[in-house]
Amino acid sequence: MTNATDLLHRLTSLLGPAAVITEGADLEPYAVDWRRLFPGKPACVVRPSNAQQVARIVQICREAGVAIVPQGGNTGLAGGAVPDATGTQVVLSLNRMAAIRSVDPVGLTIEAEAGCILKIAQDAAAAAGRLLPISLAAEGSATIGGVVAANAGGVNVLRYGMTRSLVLGLEVVLPDGTIAHGLRKLRKDNAGYDWKQLFIGSEGTLGIVTAAVLRLVPRPKHSVTALLSVADPAAALRLLELAQDELGDQISAFELISATSMQLVARHAGLKAPIAEGEWFVLIEAASSLAGLREAAETMLGAAFEQEIALDGVIAESGAQASQLWALREHVTESEAREGKSVKHDVSVPLTEVPRFLIEAGEALAAGAPGTRVNAFGHLGDGNIHYNVLVDANHDAAHVNRIVHDVVAAFGGSISAEHGIGQYRVGELARYRAAPEMELARTIKRALDPDNRLNPGKVLSA
């Protein structure tokens, strides 16, 4: 192993001094995640400007026996993009590689470098009259490379799928320093192994995404937003079935919100649902290029009343009203934070199991962690519930995690529906995934990164 000075010298020779950060204050934004939950200490931060430089950095670090932590916008929720505290890891930031290389409105593709901010890519698609259907709270900072590496979810998943389903091509620097050029713009390609799948959602542990071709979709012309109250999650499922019948695959959001969530929003954000009280609420959005959307939504609402599924409901009459309905949903997290301390869970179960899951998780918490309150809300249409538990100082977060995740596991669910594993859930993943699956993951990791130099300790323990 060469020493740290020699490593810095080689990296600076390659990139120039401006692209190698070594000073404490300048390191800070790269050293810790934005929620400041996972503070780390990098040896340095390197900021390459092209894939060839990324490849050379990987080779240099490999020769030095030093680990690399790839980083995009550093907006992750699981600490997957920050270094550990040893001061030995090199953070490789993609933020200088931010070009949008092409937008094809008819071929429905966008090619961008890894460091391109998601919002900028969205805007480029919009300027061409098309939609890049990845939308999430951090879109003003998150990068294309990070979104791919995390297989990001967001609010469009119900209709357009996770990021994985939108990736047509990737360029990836492998742990051995070679570049796999796969920036194809093909919607169909069954020629050999689809190796790019390995790098989507593996959080930078198998390779460094340096550029991507993503699929665009036509931009819907019409949209409709409705808020309904229902007696329980089982009624919400019946409503989903009605919505599927009437709106088909034009449903873009089907959000479940508990009365507790609504009460928090009323208390802390001063917002109130414009419909009669209920135990549960459903926010539905659909969008289409076709007229006839609103009529279909009205048919759905009528049927929901007639079949006594909905207790009350409203369809937004304007974009402003639609925004008011969405504001209720969007203020849940912030209102929860104002209420006090909470233990969060980003879980999914088969979506028709959501009602039973909510009952059983509630019972398990009442028995195992008395005094907690549940703030449940989320993407019912995806089976993804943000199952947050309001706690006081007496409650142990790990104990609450265990109770909730045990119930998730009993339903064949996932302990991380969209946020990934990072460093945050490594132990829990190992606990809940069966041995053959974990061994298969380790086999893949060992094959691509035998020396465990790329984002070690993330997703899998060493």
Place this chain on the structure above:
Amino acid sequence: MTNATDLLHRLTSLLGPAAVITEGADLEPYAVDWRRLFPGKPACVVRPSNAQQVARIVQICREAGVAIVPQGGNTGLAGGAVPDATGTQVVLSLNRMAAIRSVDPVGLTIEAEAGCILKIAQDAAAAAGRLLPISLAAEGSATIGGVVAANAGGVNVLRYGMTRSLVLGLEVVLPDGTIAHGLRKLRKDNAGYDWKQLFIGSEGTLGIVTAAVLRLVPRPKHSVTALLSVADPAAALRLLELAQDELGDQISAFELISATSMQLVARHAGLKAPIAEGEWFVLIEAASSLAGLREAAETMLGAAFEQEIALDGVIAESGAQASQLWALREHVTESEAREGKSVKHDVSVPLTEVPRFLIEAGEALAAGAPGTRVNAFGHLGDGNIHYNVLVDANHDAAHVNRIVHDVVAAFGGSISAEHGIGQYRVGELARYRAAPEMELARTIKRALDPDNRLNPGKVLSA
């Protein structure tokens, strides 16, 4: 290595004599593909009835040092599911594992064993009021496991994606005989590596798919079919843009048909387009749960005439008329076969490059293989062209392949858009894919199947 008799004895002990086929005539359907292009000779055929038996077979063959060729409906077009001619390979047929385990019309999932016929799964989805949107010519024989292993395409790709985008969960027997249980019914799951992606489209070379959970979609209530004639493929692209604007993501097919294809259909199937002659034709289908589809199609057609994109065009007035329009497209392959010998190519290029590809491939053939005629048709909306070349006895198929695939490669295209590599295109894949991609594929293969016992010689050479 134990001898062949001992192997047969062990397999028969495990499965019973009825599930081990050793006789010549009974072996035949498993030994050769349905087009009879890739005749092989198996040591025997085993027909397990559950995943545990599959795992035991893999262990037994591993101990005996014998290779396994997994087989579903044996409907592949690239010889990926048949054994070689050595008489040493064991064909593992999944056709006794054919159960549909569950259909969830609200959760939009179907779980089926690998040997379940695609058509039967489609029917089960339809009986629940939902759609399994994988549709292909061989659907009456192809199996779920084969469709997953091949990442099958078909006529719904434009709207719903390849099979990969519909796979939610897999159960796979690995080359070491362990079973990876991943039959989750989750629409969102970012907990660890999504290892199932490795087994989709890798044609049984990395593991044996024994069951799958596939995503269903709402069944559209309305559909519209139109046939238009245009001057050239560039005009067809302009038409696609119009269709995207008016019909959005409700377009389910956008098929390009050359005048040559139409002439073949007229000559050999006696079918004629009900619109004025043109050099090229486009068949468009859209389907939706919403009303307003036909109106949008009429707006599109009006704009196509106004902007002088379409020369002539018709929208089907009934299901029968729609079927007549589709019959033109569906008879192209058969009419081509009646015309004479042809060399087929299942290629894709970035879809906006299709016009230039057609010109350059045509010029390359005129120069390099004079006397050939091009019969081009296919899924323009996916950039996937069936570029078939009518030849006579003087033309060398490999030479024609080379000319066409060189042009495909120059456009960053794929030499196998949907049919896979199997044993048919192994050499060509190695020729056209860059070294780092091939090495990455070999790394994956070696990691999972270090002794090369699972479908050896398919996709990658040994």
